Amino acid sequence: xxxxxxxxxxxxxxxxxEIRLTDEFYIHHExxxxxxxxxxxQRNFFINIVLGFDRRxxxxxxxxxxxxxxxxxxxxxGNKKRxxxxxxxxxxxxxxxxxxxxxxxxxxxxxxIEKRDNNILLTFLKSPHSSLIESQFEFSIQEILNYLRxxx
Amino acid sequence: xxxxxxxxxxxxxxxxxxxxxxxxxxxxxxxxVVEYCKKKGLELYIVDIFDMLHICKMQLEYIGVDLNLDDxxxxxxxxxxxxxxxxxxxxxxxxxxxxxxxxxxxxVFESTLKxxxxxxxxxxxxxxxxxxxxxxxxxxxxxxxxxxxxxGNKKRxxxxxxxxEVVANxxxxxxxxxxxxxxxxxxxxDAEGWYLRILKSxxxxxxxxxxxx
Numbered sequence: 001x002x003x004x005x006x007x008x009x010x011x012x013x014x015x016x017x018e019i020r021l022t023d024e025f026y027i028h029h030e031x032x033x034x035x036x037x038x039x040x041x042q043r044n045f046f047i048n049i050v051l052g053f054d055r056r057x058x059x060x061x062x063x064x065x066x067x068x069x070x071x072x073x074x075x076x077x078g079n080k081k082r083x084x085x086x087x088x089x090x091x092x093x094x095x096x097x098x099x100x101x102x103x104x105x106x107x108x109x110x111x112x113i114e115k116r117d118n119n120i121l122l123t124f125l126k127s128p129h130s131s132l133i134e135s136q137f138e139f140s141i142q143e144i145l146n147y148l149r150x151x152x
Numbered sequence: 153x154x155x156x157x158x159x160x161x162x163x164x165x166x167x168x169x170x171x172x173x174x175x176x177x178x179x180x181x182x183x184x185v186v187e188y189c190k191k192k193g194l195e196l197y198i199v200d201i202f203d204m205l206h207i208c209k210m211q212l213e214y215i216g217v218d219l220n221l222d223d224x225x226x227x228x229x230x231x232x233x234x235x236x237x238x239x240x241x242x243x244x245x246x247x248x249x250x251x252x253x254x255x256x257x258x259x260v261f262e263s264t265l266k267x268x269x270x271x272x273x274x275x276x277x278x279x280x281x282x283x284x285x286x287x288x289x290x291x292x293x294x295x296x297x298x299x300x301x302x303x304g305n306k307k308r309x310x311x312x313x314x315x316x317e318v319v320a321n322x323x324x325x326x327x328x329x330x331x332x333x334x335x336x337x338x339x340x341x342d343a344e345g346w347y348l349r350i351l352k353s354x355x356x357x358x359x360x361x362x363x364x365x
Contacts (some may be wrong), residue, residue, distance in 0.1 A: 060168035064248055068232075071280060075235060078210040098283045101317035104174035106207050107213050127174035128214035139276040 002039050002046075006032070006056070025060065025069040040081045048084040054092040056101050070099060074106050118142065155181075158348065158363045159188045161355060164270060165306040167299065169333040171316040176339045177346060178313060179208040180365050183219060185274055185311065189226065190248060194272050196226045197264065197308065201277030203233035203283075204313070205365040207296075210275065229260055231281065247286060250291035254298050265307050271282075279318040286322045295324065300332045339365075 003013045007021040008013050017035040022028050040046060060066040076084065086103065093099050110126040122137040153161075162168055171281040172178035189196040198205060198221075205228065209219045221238035222226070228234070230243040231253075242260050247253040265271065302310060316338070319326045330336050336352035339345070346361040 029206050042155075061287075064284060067280065067283045069231070074203040074207050074233070077207060078213065097321040098286060101174040101315055101321075102280065102283065104317075105315050108211060110175055118343075128211070130215075 002042075003025075004035055004039060006031075006052075021059075025072075027067050029069065029072050040079075044081070046082045048082045050084060050086045053086050054099075058092060058096055066096065067098070067102070070102055073103075073141070077106060086099045115141075120144065153358065153361055153363050154193070155184050155348070155363055155365050156188055158337070158350070159185070159272075161204060161353070161358065162309050162311075163354065164309055165304045166309045166354070167303045167332065168244070168309070168311045168335040168336040168337065169329055170311050170313050170337050170339070171351075172313070172339040174315050174317055176341070177211070177215070178315075178339060179211045179286065180217075180346070181339070181348075182208050182215060182274065182276070182313070183212060184365060185272065186219065186221065186226065189272055194225070195270070197229045197273045198226065198227050198234065198238065199231060199272040199273065199275040199278075200237065200240075202280045203235045204277030204280065205237045206233075209237055214279040219221055227264075229264065231257070231277075235295045246281070248288075248291075250285055250288075250294040254294065268307065270306070273307050273308040275310060275312045278312045279315045282325055283318055288357065291324070292322070296328050299329065303332060303334060337363075 001014055003011075003015045005011065005018045008020070013098055016039065019028065019031045019035060022031075039121050057066060057070065060069055076082070086107070088100070088102065088103065104126065107126070108128055109124070109132075112123045112125055114121050114123075116138070120139045120141055122139070123134050124132045126132050161233045166255070170178075170181060172181075186196065194293040200206075209221075214323060224239075226238060228236075228238040228240045230240055232244075241264060244256045245257070280294065282292065285295055285359070302308075309341075312333070314329065315325065319329060330352065333352065334354055335350070337348045337350055339346055340349050341347075344364075346365055348359045348365055350358050352365065353359050
């Protein structure tokens with residue numbers, strides 16, 4: 001497991017590369033590309049989990065920087081060396097309402113996660129597999145917790 | 153009415169607004185436009201804003217559809233972005249000053265269409281261009297006014313691909329675009345799947361019609 005850290009101070013896990021945040025998103029994008037490509041070169045395939053993309057978006061202003069940066073993410077679609085999962089908190093993006101619809105459009109799959117009673121409800125909003133669209137999966141929170149505790 | 157009949161109904165010089173939700177398969181319409189142009193021997197002029205042509209091609213690949221743009225009648229003008237898909241004839245950078253951007257685009261548009269009698273023009277990612285200028289009212293207005301200027305230009309019929317949730321969140325932009333366009337079609341879904349609903353057309357009798365894609 002490899003961690004690529006962007007901004008922040010607390011290191012958790014195997015941090016193999018660190019990128020400082022800069023005001024110029026072009027510089028940031030180049031730094032990120034270099035670090036990301038060097039990780040990808042080490043294995044044939046990665047599951048890529050992106051945490052905090054929502055926070056990164058709201059930090060960028062003015063709109064020029066924000067949307068140019070968001071749209072650089074189009075370059076990674078179709079890169080068969082990775083499948084990326086962006087964890088996005090919708091509430092964080094409420095004040096920048098153009099971000100979510102763009103992100104949804106440039107993604108191949110969109111999955112919504114919400115809490116229903118004592119369960120976690122997962123709904124496929126978008127998928128290349130038409131049979132998955134609008135399908136739902138429900139998990140008991142208690143069962144997930146038990147599983148996680150045993151797993152650790 | 154099928155989708156080719158819908159394309160056939162667009163008159164020369166029209167500006168067509170194609171509205172879709174971000175979770176819809178909007179890229180299927182691009183595939184249909186390409187098929188239509190190949191069948192009719194029409195020239196297709198794709199304006200690829202911020203690499204949205206790459207996105208469409210990849211989205212189609214993931215549903216098992218190949219978007220083959222290797223055709224002498226299909227050409228691409230890139231606005232911003234980095235990834236070349238299809239025959240790219242020219243590229244324009246997107247300037248923070250919309251007036252400068254439009255001047256560059258007008259030059260490319262003129263010189264590209266000079267020798268041509270008629271082209272079908274698809275603008276992919278036009279909503280992203282509006283998002284880019286969304287916090288500058290002056291530039292936003294400049295871009296929106298330019299949409300009106302192209303309406304009625306008989307050298308082309310244009311279809312603007314618009315993510316409706318993007319423009320709905322930029323003040324009055326959706327209303328302005330709907331007002332400027334001569335036709336408005338929207339991607340909707342029912343039990344049988346996705347279809348286009350004609351919301352506006354110079355042919356009043358087809359308004360409200362559902363067209364399967």
